[in-house]
Amino acid sequence: MFSPELKKGSMDLLILSILTEGERHGYAIGQAIEELSEGRIEFRISTLYQTLYRMERKGWISGRWIEKSGERRRCAYALTDEGRTILTRRLKSWHEFTATINKIVGLTHA
């Protein structure tokens, strides 16, 4: 389990990454994060939706109602162009950040 601050800081990045694989509804996004992290990252439901609504307002993702036959109406989220740009920028800085940290940590513990 990771500390809440760590999770909160990386929430935007996780959601944007998940959505690169196609549009998903809220529950599915949460499930995907849980599964991919093998249950090590879990969010409060309220936090998940707060983040989704904030990202939507900023224009990084967009939600729309879709209805499939035999299924109920759901709101699915997809990445916008701006979201992709943000994701690219965030990934870049994330890699740089982790690389730097690893370097320092690796050096001291080598």
Added chain:
Amino acid sequence: MPDWKEIIRENLPLPEMTGLRAERIIGELTDHLEEAFQKYRARGSSDSEAMQQVLDRMGDWREFVDELLKEEYRHTRSRTDIAFERAEQSIRRRGGFAASIADTWQDIRHALRTIRRNPAFSLTAIATLTLGIGGVIIIFSLINAVLIRPLPFPESERLVLLLETGASGNAMTMSYVNFRDWQERNRSFEEMGCWNETEFNLTGLGVPSVVTAIPTTASLFRTLGIEPELGRTFLEEEDRVGGNPVTVLTWDFWQNRLGGDPAAVGSTLILNGIPHTVIGVMPRTFAFPPDNDRRDLFLPIGQAAPYLGGRTSHPGIYAIGRLAEGVTPEQARSDMDAVTASLEADYPDELEGHGAYMRDLQEFVARRADDPLWQLLAAVGLLLIIACSNVATLLLAQTTARQSEIALRSTLGAGRGRLVRLLLVRSVTLWLAGGLLGIALAVVVIRSASPLWADLLPRTFAVTIDARAVVVALGLALVTGVLFGLAPALLTAFRDPASILRSGAGSSAGVTRRRLQKGLIVAEVGLAVALLAGTGQMVRSLSRLTTADLGLEPAGVLAGEISLPPMRYPEESRQLAFFTNLRESIASQPGIGAAAVCRSLPLSGSGWQMNFFVAGAPEPAPGEVSWTEINVVSADYFTVMGIALLQGRFITAEDVTDARPVAVVDELVVAEHWPDENPIGQRISFSWPAEESDLFEVVGVVRHVFARGPIDATLPEIYAPLSTASPDHAWLTVQADLPAHEVADLIREQVQMLDPDQPVKEIVQLTDLARTTTRQSRFVTLLLVIFASAALMLTSIGIYGVMSYLTAERSYEIGVRIALGARRGHVLGSVIGQGLRTVAVGAGFGIALAILFGLLLRSQLFQIATVSPVTIIGAAIGMGAVAAAATWIPARRSTRVDPITVLKTT
């Protein structure tokens, strides 16, 4: 499976968001929670375990709502809001007491948000409380000014009012000579002063006018402990016969008549033709006598000593003493008993039974007002309880709607204490808002009403909202807020949270809540019935008062008061000639029915009381001497006043011209002295033993006049010809069919023709005077009518609210019954019946309460029974009718709906 949508709706109050947006949030969350629930169920959890797990995953609802709304209103959030939040978070991190303050602060902010989010509910509640608390504060401010706040004199608790008592033990105003002896002989008062009131003609300052003057001893100002604003007050050598004519002005007179010119001190005013030097001006806040702030100036009383009479003359003098340091009122009383006993020993003929009356000055000033004020406070207190009950019923309905949220909070670990506090903070916030607005309401009402009640109560000029009133308002708001908020809060917080989440509203707490709501309605109806019945009694009493037979016909009678200054009218013959000429010249004008002159005008408060004796009867024992009201009148007096002749004849013009020793007595004199004899030809005197020349022969009997209005009893009355007493001061009375202002002009014109320097004081209509005798009663009744109307309105709103709520709860049942074929009329009847049963219990309780309230009002009731079944049952029926209407509207609405719709949506 739990109804997730319903749980979410109840916990996410999002009315500020557009419908679509709120719908989407609720829809998405519902999906999410349902799927999560299914997932946990599939993993083998029971329903309630799965539910608990879902709720654990959900997180803090309140934080979520706050975040959503913050996001929605990001641009409208002020810097202070953000600063508050930051401060709150940093305090909470420190833990302990600071954290609990932060929690309370958070509760308050939450309460304010809740209040903002339900504007209709909040406005109704706050307006209701404003009315209730504002009403109490208005009456409290009157009580505060009249009864509580000390009189504005230094160490005023040491001031006592002093009067003489006669052989009968009744208090009467003082003799000037006796006062001077008291002043000299007592050993328990630091200072003693006395005063009476009179009027002077002021000339040389614009049109001649009449000023109200207070002749006082030089010691009065020292007794009160008040220094003048400008100049000085009287010296002892000015306060005796032959002293320099000087005067001290009140602030208002100095401002209004002399323009506040500091050079006024040292200038001269012509009073009754004599130049008086102005030596001082009293401070703005100085009101004297203490119940009145409308006097013009002060004069040294000692200069008028020869006109004030001897030991048995009581020319309206009141005295005030300041108790010496360390002397108790009891010690002062026994000292005064010794003083009066020594005076009685020195002057046994004149002062038989002489004694002193002593009373705390403030109590004396408030003596006529305390009863009605406490009664009004009781009435407005009932109104406040009704208002609070009303808001409590609204809160009960609201808390039911919030029960699921509360249950969630407690599932999520919020302690019950914290929950109760959260709910209490909300109700107290509402009540405090009502308290603050109530203060504002009181300020507005007091400001606009002060001219209306100026003459109705003593010291109304001192009515203000002071710190004490503010503390009372907020304290009252706090106490009633906790009292009336507690039941809804406890009822909501102390429920088994799981049972609410499973079943939604309803169940056993629903029963308790409905009982409470009905209980509050019972209380409201009961209190309203009591208030209505009390008001009904006062209205009936007032109608008796205004139609009471006073023994005279005030309609069409005008009177003007005229004082002839002794400088210009030194001899009685000239005074008499002036009034006789005036009467004749006015009576001869077209449109005038009759004109007369009298010494005392009925209903004006003026009067003259004397002992009288029947010639030939044995000498009465001390204490059994008869007292009578004496009036000297011209011819036609009885005709002008419409006083009926019962026997013999009236006083004629010849009686006056020849100063014949004749008298007309009223029926009370006859009943007391000659119940079985012919009163005509009997002889009476005003002294004992009487010389032949002191005797008056009774020539007529007239009806008794209630000269102080219908409430206060008056002594029997004897009338003698105008010329038998010195008529330096008298009333001209006129009976005419002309409009009042024409008659008034005519009177002024005729007076000016006779003597251009002679003013006439304000000319009054007798009907107005008759009305003023009942004004306190009208004031109390008017306020009660306002309070009772407000109570009726609030109670019907309360009944309407609770009935709407209860029928909405029953809408499913009603729908089923109608769907199964029940006749709408029948269902309607059963719903109304449910409401009216509650109202009937309240009305029964109200009847008992009305009897108590009636007893409280007893001192105000005139010629009607204290407990009047007709009024009380009338009030109960009236309340019942209004309640029936308030029940009928929601009941009819509930049975009008399409049963299919109801069944679908429930």
